[in-house]
Amino acid sequence: MKRERERINIDKIEALKELELFKELKEEELKNIEKFFVVKKFKKGEYIFYEGDKEPGIYFVIDGIVKLIKETNEGKTVILRLATKGESFGWLVMKDNRPPVNTYTAQALIDTTVLYISNQDFLKLLLMYPALAVKITCELTKNILEAYDRLKSLAVEKVEGRIATLILELVDKIGKKEGDHVVINAPITRQDIAEMAGTTVETAIRVISRWKKEGILDTERGKIEIFDIDYLQDLIS
Amino acid sequence: MKRERERINIDKIEALKELELFKELKEEELKNIEKFFVVKKFKKGEYIFYEGDKEPGIYFVIDGIVKLIKETNEGKTVILRLATKGESFGWLVMKDNRPPVNTYTAQALIDTTVLYISNQDFLKLLLMYPALAVKITCELTKNILEAYDRLKSLAVEKVEGRIATLILELVDKIGKKEGDHVVINAPITRQDIAEMAGTTVETAIRVISRWKKEGILDTERGKIEIFDIDYLQDLIS
Numbered sequence: 001m002k003r004e005r006e007r008i009n010i011d012k013i014e015a016l017k018e019l020e021l022f023k024e025l026k027e028e029e030l031k032n033i034e035k036f037f038v039v040k041k042f043k044k045g046e047y048i049f050y051e052g053d054k055e056p057g058i059y060f061v062i063d064g065i066v067k068l069i070k071e072t073n074e075g076k077t078v079i080l081r082l083a084t085k086g087e088s089f090g091w092l093v094m095k096d097n098r099p100p101v102n103t104y105t106a107q108a109l110i111d112t113t114v115l116y117i118s119n120q121d122f123l124k125l126l127l128m129y130p131a132l133a134v135k136i137t138c139e140l141t142k143n144i145l146e147a148y149d150r151l152k153s154l155a156v157e158k159v160e161g162r163i164a165t166l167i168l169e170l171v172d173k174i175g176k177k178e179g180d181h182v183v184i185n186a187p188i189t190r191q192d193i194a195e196m197a198g199t200t201v202e203t204a205i206r207v208i209s210r211w212k213k214e215g216i217l218d219t220e221r222g223k224i225e226i227f228d229i230d231y232l233q234d235l236i237s
Numbered sequence: 238m239k240r241e242r243e244r245i246n247i248d249k250i251e252a253l254k255e256l257e258l259f260k261e262l263k264e265e266e267l268k269n270i271e272k273f274f275v276v277k278k279f280k281k282g283e284y285i286f287y288e289g290d291k292e293p294g295i296y297f298v299i300d301g302i303v304k305l306i307k308e309t310n311e312g313k314t315v316i317l318r319l320a321t322k323g324e325s326f327g328w329l330v331m332k333d334n335r336p337p338v339n340t341y342t343a344q345a346l347i348d349t350t351v352l353y354i355s356n357q358d359f360l361k362l363l364l365m366y367p368a369l370a371v372k373i374t375c376e377l378t379k380n381i382l383e384a385y386d387r388l389k390s391l392a393v394e395k396v397e398g399r400i401a402t403l404i405l406e407l408v409d410k411i412g413k414k415e416g417d418h419v420v421i422n423a424p425i426t427r428q429d430i431a432e433m434a435g436t437t438v439e440t441a442i443r444v445i446s447r448w449k450k451e452g453i454l455d456t457e458r459g460k461i462e463i464f465d466i467d468y469l470q471d472l473i474s
Contacts, residue, residue: 070389072474078392080385091378103382126371133370134363140377141328145340147384148317152307154391155315155435198392237309 036121042108051105056119058090064112079196084173162197164232187222252299273358279345288342293356295327301349316433321410399434401469424459
């Protein structure tokens with residue numbers, strides 16, 4: 001049993017080392033803080049937390065992709081963001097500083113491993129290492145700016161522009177260059193694309209099919225290959 | 238001259254005291270940090286910074302309302318958020334942690350006074366007072382959740398729902414109860430409403446006019462009066 005626990009501890013430290021936020025902490029400091037974190041694994045499709053849940057905390061993606069979504073009363077889904085390896089999601093509150101009632105739901109898009117830290121422990125951690133607080137402030141700012149880009153895209157782009165914005169966001173986050181094209185290795189469905197671009201599945205299928213015919217991109221078995229990034233960039237206003 | 242400067246100093250400390258972020262600092266500490274802040278005044282319509290500007294920093298609204306907007310290549314405008322009294326806007330960067338190239342433009346919607354602090358000084362401040370960093374982390378989280386609410390609204394709501402969401406957001410932020418109705422005291426035009434709800438001015442006019450006829454709300458000389466909040470709430474899915 002002791003052996004088993006040790007193994008998990010070492011894994012957590014290795015995982016923390018991979019995260020931008022903790023890059024500057026020394027081995028000794030990482031050993032000090034790893035007790036605050038819990039490794040959680042989720043299968044494709046499993047929910048990590050639900051909109052309306054009351055237990056705040058922060059999650060760091062060690063491996064996998066997480067969909068952050070909101071659902072409407074009529075059961076429509078909106079994908080707010082895909083959190084990928086190295087990114088964080090979740091939310092924090094201070095006493096007397098509660099966030100809006102509704103937050104969002106987090107669901108594993110593929111098999112995913114996260115490091116979880118509770119609200120209380122994370123606030124402790126920030127006070128112990130002020131430099132972390134400064135870094136997380138910059139990270140949250142990036143999340144805000146990303147949300148603003150999506151807001152602009154949803155507000156003014158035509159559907160082709162919205163889908164192009166989304167694919168370029170994925171290229172940016174998890175795209176891998178392979179020869180003359182870029183590959184997004186993730187089982188992202190047309191349904192997912194529709195939910196992120198604020199359109200219907202039918203429209204998403206129509207747009208993607210046309211791009212396939214025109215050689216802009218190709219989709220197969222859990223990946224999207226993009227051959228003409230410039231074409232997609234030109235669609236965005 | 239000395240007298241004048243003292244007066245401005247005292248003003249800054251009073252202004253800082255009004256901000257949630259600095260509520261727990263002692264008089265002595267406020268005197269210590271007020272040198273980092275600059276009071277800036279903007280007339281209605283004046284720009285505070287532009288999308289693409291490279292000087293990061295944080296602005297606190299002391300008085301007034303600021304529109305945070307993005308413009309498209311075709312000159313369309315999207316309002317991302319209205320920052321009201323007590324709220325902050327702007328952005329921070331760390332070395333090697335640059336945000337996406339594009340940020341946004343900030344414009345005074347009415348005569349506005351802000352306290353400005355540069356990126357560098359704000360990072361210093363956070364390291365001096367770690368508790369501030371924790372608080373700003375929660376504040377930024379609130380901004381993210383607010384942006385996600387807008388994303389959902391833009392992605393799935395019909396235009397009536399989007400305009401209702403927006404008016405309720407304004408009620409929440411700057412609404413004042415007057416007898417049996419709520420008043421938003423701000424010169425928000427139908428153009429502004431259209432830009433925030435992702436629709437055309439014509440549509441915004443049509444929706445607002447119908448609501449006026451039905452007695453849901455009334456608009457006149459720089460204010461919006463809402464008589465039937467429940468009706469607007471029911472429009473949101």
